[in-house]
Amino acid sequence: MLKVSYSSVESHATNFDRLGFTVVVDVAPFVGNWLRQVHSADISPRLVELTESQRSHCSGRGDARSFIYDRFQTDVILPEINSFYKSVCPLAGEVAGRSLVVSPFERSAYSVKIYEPRTCEMGWHLDTNSITVLLYVTTNVGGQTEIRCLDGIVRDVKPVAGNLLIMDGTVCEHRSRIVESAEKIVCLLNYYNEGECHRDSAMDKLAFGLPSSGEVKADA
Ligand SMILES: [Fe+2]
Numbered sequence: 001m002l003k004v005s006y007s008s009v010e011s012h013a014t015n016f017d018r019l020g021f022t023v024v025v026d027v028a029p030f031v032g033n034w035l036r037q038v039h040s041a042d043i044s045p046r047l048v049e050l051t052e053s054q055r056s057h058c059s060g061r062g063d064a065r066s067f068i069y070d071r072f073q074t075d076v077i078l079p080e081i082n083s084f085y086k087s088v089c090p091l092a093g094e095v096a097g098r099s100l101v102v103s104p105f106e107r108s109a110y111s112v113k114i115y116e117p118r119t120c121e122m123g124w125h126l127d128t129n130s131i132t133v134l135l136y137v138t139t140n141v142g143g144q145t146e147i148r149c150l151d152g153i154v155r156d157v158k159p160v161a162g163n164l165l166i167m168d169g170t171v172c173e174h175r176s177r178i179v180e181s182a183e184k185i186v187c188l189l190n191y192y193n194e195g196e197c198h199r200d201s202a203m204d205k206l207a208f209g210l211p212s213s214g215e216v217k218a219d220a
Contacts (some may be wrong), residue, residue: 002027002087012095012166019149021157021167022095028162033139034078035161038112038137038185041077045069048207054199054208055125061107062123062175067114072108072206074187077112084135085110085189092166093129094189099194100131107204108190114144115176120177124148127169128199132187134165142180146171159184 004024015022045067056209074081086102093100103109109128112217115121134145139160148154149172156166167174173178 002091004091009091009094011098015051016095016166016168017097019051019147019151020172021147021149021165023157024091024164026162026168027164027185028084028135028210030080031135031161034080034187035137035185037077038114041069043069043073043076045073045112046102046209050121050206057125059124060123064122064125066120066122066176068207069111069112071111074110075113076193078187081110081187088133088164089188090148092133096117096131096164096168097144098130101134101194101197103129103190103192105190105195105204108199110187110189112137113186114172115179115186117179117181117183120176120184121178124173126173127190128170128203129190130168130170130193130196131191132165132167132169135187135189135190136161136163137187138182139186140182140184142177142178144177144185146175146177152207159186160203175212 004027012022012024048066048068050064052062055064069077074077076084089100090104136159138159140163145155145165147157187203
């Protein structure tokens with residue numbers, strides 16, 4: 001499913017080391033199907049509107065508004081995502097130069113986020129999971145992911161369907177800008193450093209309206 005050559009992994013590891021992120025282009029040509037599956041979903045996503053003070057656990061600045069499907073809903077809409085999630089784990093680990101594991105926190109292991117045009121965004125913040133991977137399902141005008149890189153320079157990643165952003169969101173502050181035209185859809189994949197799986201249970205309550213389902217392996 002993932003077409004990334006070894007030499008290309010090396011160059012991504014170099015990028016990641018220098019900047020704190022890298023983008024693997026055109027790694028998921030099947031996202032056109034995933035977009036259709038999201039659009040034809042029978043279940044509605046949850047609207048998440050968070051203020052800056054609610055986001056303080058992740059050093060949040062500014063408000064956040066988006067629609068989200070948690071992992072369990074995502075499994076229904078995109079049955080293929082679990083195997084994709086697991087196949088990205090070793091790639092992300094190789095790029096980041098460390099041993100990564102899939103999330104032991106089921107509900108937040110992966111999700112689908114939808115940003116409606118002109119009203120949705122995500123303010124500056126740090127992540128609490130060790131490595132964050134975003135699979136862009138849509139190509140957008142605006143809606144770029146802005147990342148304050150390890151060298152202090154802020155760089156833009158434009159949403160391009162099928163591209164994969166691999167980022168250390170624990171050290172690189174980042175945000176999602178407002179989308180100017182059509183909606184932006186991303187799959188958010190969370191990974192942890194082996195032996196360092198911590199998650200504030202309040203986060204799932206804020207994001208999903210439900211507590212974390214606990215430390216159950218994502219492939220259980
Ligand atoms: Fe983030």
